[in-house]
Amino acid sequence: MTANHSRQKNRILAFVLATALVALALGLVYSFEPAIRADLDRRMSAGSIGLLNLTKLLLWSAAAYLSVRALAAFVFDLIFRVRRGYEAPTLARNIFSLVVFTLLFVLIFNRIYADVNLGALFTTSAIFGVIIGLALQDTLGNFFAGISLHADRPFQVGDVIVVGQQKHTGVVEGITWRAIKIRTFQNHIVLVSNSNAAKEAIEVCPRENLNARLIYFGTLYTDSPARIIHVVREAIHDAENVSRKITPIVRIRNLGESSIEWEIKYWLDDYAKYNDTDALVRQRIWYALRRTALSFAFPTRTIHVERRPASAAVGKDGQGIIDRLLAVEVFAPLSAEETEQLASSSASRIFAPGEMVIRAGEQGSSMFVVHNGRVQVQVTENGRPRNVAVLNEGDFFGEMALFTGEPRSANVVAIEETEVLEIGHAAMKPLFDSNPDLAESISYIIAERRAGLAAGAAETASVIKESAGLLNSIRRFFGLRS
Numbered sequence: 001m002t003a004n005h006s007r008q009k010n011r012i013l014a015f016v017l018a019t020a021l022v023a024l025a026l027g028l029v030y031s032f033e034p035a036i037r038a039d040l041d042r043r044m045s046a047g048s049i050g051l052l053n054l055t056k057l058l059l060w061s062a063a064a065y066l067s068v069r070a071l072a073a074f075v076f077d078l079i080f081r082v083r084r085g086y087e088a089p090t091l092a093r094n095i096f097s098l099v100v101f102t103l104l105f106v107l108i109f110n111r112i113y114a115d116v117n118l119g120a121l122f123t124t125s126a127i128f129g130v131i132i133g134l135a136l137q138d139t140l141g142n143f144f145a146g147i148s149l150h151a152d153r154p155f156q157v158g159d160v161i162v163v164g165q166q167k168h169t170g171v172v173e174g175i176t177w178r179a180i181k182i183r184t185f186q187n188h189i190v191l192v193s194n195s196n197a198a199k200e201a202i203e204v205c206p207r208e209n210l211n212a213r214l215i216y217f218g219t220l221y222t223d224s225p226a227r228i229i230h231v232v233r234e235a236i237h238d239a240e241n242v243s244r245k246i247t248p249i250v251r252i253r254n255l256g257e258s259s260i261e262w263e264i265k266y267w268l269d270d271y272a273k274y275n276d277t278d279a280l281v282r283q284r285i286w287y288a289l290r291r292t293a294l295s296f297a298f299p300t301r302t303i304h305v306e307r308r309p310a311s312a313a314v315g316k317d318g319q320g321i322i323d324r325l326l327a328v329e330v331f332a333p334l335s336a337e338e339t340e341q342l343a344s345s346s347a348s349r350i351f352a353p354g355e356m357v358i359r360a361g362e363q364g365s366s367m368f369v370v371h372n373g374r375v376q377v378q379v380t381e382n383g384r385p386r387n388v389a390v391l392n393e394g395d396f397f398g399e400m401a402l403f404t405g406e407p408r409s410a411n412v413v414a415i416e417e418t419e420v421l422e423i424g425h426a427a428m429k430p431l432f433d434s435n436p437d438l439a440e441s442i443s444y445i446i447a448e449r450r451a452g453l454a455a456g457a458a459e460t461a462s463v464i465k466e467s468a469g470l471l472n473s474i475r476r477f478f479g480l481r482s
């Protein structure tokens, strides 16, 4: 910033000095013109007027050049920058300066050499045209490509672009007569000639656009996807330069050989800083996974030797499952052995958020206890889902079809990642034999839930009446004695 300031100060100083010098020289030439003329005439008889005119032409051209610079500074540095808020393209500035200078030069030339026809001088000289044309072939190519880039306005100073087959990436610093100037992320300057750039595909990440980035990482198959999505989203959403306007997307890209492969898509406030932000996002993920005891996957191969337990429930969470079943109200009459027996014949099933555990209308021969998570019971009315109930840890569902043999009465959908314990028909039958109360309390719950499905407030009398009818059908279905 300070270096810029002092450079600008020096430029203004040089400009003022040059203007003063030119003004002084012009003043001197005009005030001493008769004396100079007389002196030149005395020294060399011919050509004296020519020399004086040439001096005048040079001095006026210098004055014109300085005026054009001042005008360009006024138009582009003051008016353009204040109105548009960004630096004017160098090429536009140069074309402006060239056109104004040429006009001024022609005017000055005509004034000083009134008898020379400047137009004819250029148009009649065919050889001159050919020489200039050949010499300037590349330069003119770049120049016109530069003009078409400006007319198209595919990018501006400050945008990040990727250009050329070598994929030069960086922030655009300017477009000159010859080239696009890019500052790369290693702080190098790359110049891509305008004519080359015009032929290549250019990827533009405009400053005013919400540009996105993709970041990849891998986790172990043993870690739950729903948890990883939650943890990673939380970890990155408030990281510096990650836009709050769009929530980052965390999604599974591939089920790889040794890891679940993830992709994060996030949007940046300032795309030019994407390297730092990518690094920050990766760092945040590392800490978040460490805090929550989740793990990155290394390219390892784990050999699992499968030892099948007698039942899926008799695993490392065996006691947890027994505790869960003990807390289910309808199973309260069961003895400790019976609960253990029930636990060992139940199977744990895990569902992702939004997955359907039970689909209305299907046949079902098992019931479920919510072990971890939450589910919701939904019925479809006039083609739209209506939520009937939310069931939490320790609640059970699926008993209606299991105990009555009827099709499933509702959809049951996991609200979050949910683990349920599935209990089949065969596991329940011996329990009914030894616990006559069990069928009774279950039939009461079924009657209550049926009333809930009908969307009416259940009247206790009608629930009791229906539950008596249900009890009989449960007894028949399971072949129990009354």
Ligand code: CMP
Pocket: 358, 364, 377, 388, 389, 396, 397, 398, 399, 400, 401, 402, 407, 408, 409, 410, 411, 412, 448, 449, 450, 451, 452, 453
């Ligand atoms: P089932 O009919 O086998 O399958 C859908 C399950 O949703 C059903 O058993 C019950 O367990 C459950 N269900 C139905 N209606 C209600 C309700 N009103 N409240 C709670 N759970 C219900």
